[in-house]
Amino acid sequence: MQNxxxxxxxxxxxxxxxxxxxxxxxxxxxxxxxSAAEQLAFLYNEALTLGQPTLPMIPRPFGGVPSADNPDYVTGAGYNGPFEPHFDRLFIAPAHYALVAYAALIEVGRMAPEGLEMFNQDGSSVEMIGAEHSPGMEVHNGTLGIGFSTGAGLAWGRKRKGESGKVCVFMSDGEVQEGQTWEAVQAAAHHGIDNLWAIMDVNRQQCDGAMDSVMEVGDISTKLRDFGAVVVEIDAHDIDAMRQARAEPHEGRPLIILAHSSPTKGMDFLMKRFPRLHYVRFKSAEERDEMNTAIAAELGIAPVDLGGH
Known part of the structure; x- marks a missing residue:
């Protein structure tokens, strides 16, 4: 699609x-x-080679799980274009980033704005925690830590078939607390799966607060290199740095870009809640009004009209 x-x-x-x-x-x-706006914008707007969406701009309701009685079941990957040998494939590993991913699809013209009005509604495919039938999603990654191994498996198969398309995994740093992630990196390096690359949102935050307060993970970059990956560390909000990192040679090995991000970038008012930032729910109408005014000013827009809400 044209930018x-x-x-x-x-x-x-x-x-x-x-x-x-x-x-x-x-x-x-x-x-x-x-933390992730630049990363998803970079992926959808310039880094990935994707075809035109194959699914309706306004997502269909959830049609049920795959079964013999549901032969028309499709995943949400159609919003990323068709499965063709020369097109790239994207896995969004942290399913709780779904709202951000949907916004990215809208901003690049792959989903209609009306789709976001279906978010978290009964019977909707636009799930709060993205599932395999949700827009932009190909597999269910609600269990953190399985995304990179899923991508590695697909990339290995594509390489054996001689397909030119690459496989990209968008990850969060909390996934390095899971052993499956390390097994996948090691296996990808061992098998020379170099049509695989990932960008990891390193915001040092997770559901229960700061990562270090839940489980200290140490030097992620050194560990990933020890397991065989080519690693580049960047400022997650520097798009030029992202472009340079993507161009890093990684013959015979997967590339992992560690994008060090701020969980309050563009919305500094959120620091009032630090480190409890995983999901922001307002405690009162007054708190919402205060945040509405402050963050709207930071983003250069008018406060949201909350009449009737």
Whole structure:
């Protein structure tokens, strides 16, 4: 698809859209938009080679799980384009980033804005925690830690078939607390799976607070290199650095970009809640009004009209 907006414009649009949605719905995954907006904007707007979406701009309702009685079941990967040998494939490993991913799809013209109005509604495929039938999702990654191994398996198969398309995994740093992630990195390096790359949102936050307070993971970059990956560390909000990192040679090994991010980037007002940033739900109408005014000013937009909400 042809780029209409710059990647910087897409990133700002993601933050604004997630903010407005969260204000209207009394909460949302605001910090994930802060930390990952540039990363998802970069992937969808320039880094990945994707075809035109194959699914309706306004997502269909959830049609049921795959079964003999549901032969028309499809995953949400159609929003990333068709499965063709020359197109890339994207796995969004942290399923709780779904709201941010949906906003990215809208900003690059792969899903209609009306799709976000279906978010977390009964019978909707636009799930709060993205499932395999949700827009942009190909597999269910609700259990953190399985995304990179899933991507490695697909990349290995594509390489054996001689397909030119690459496999990309968007990850969160909390996934390095899971052993399966390390097994996948080691296996990918051993088998020379170099059509695989990942970008990891290193925001040092997780559901129960700061990562170090839950489980200290040490020097992620050194560990990943020891397990065989080519690793590049960047500022997650520097898109030029992201471009340079993606161009890093990694013949015979997977590439992992560690994108060190701020969970309050563009919404500094959220520091009042630090380190409890995983999901922001307002404790009172006064708190929501205060946040609405402050963050709207930071994002350069008018406060959200909350009349009737």
């Amino acid at each position: 209409v907006k710059t990647t910087e414009e897409v990133a700002l649009g993601i933050r604004r859209r997630v903010f407005e949605h969260s204000m209207r719905n009394n909460g949302g995954y605001l910090s994930q938009a802060c």
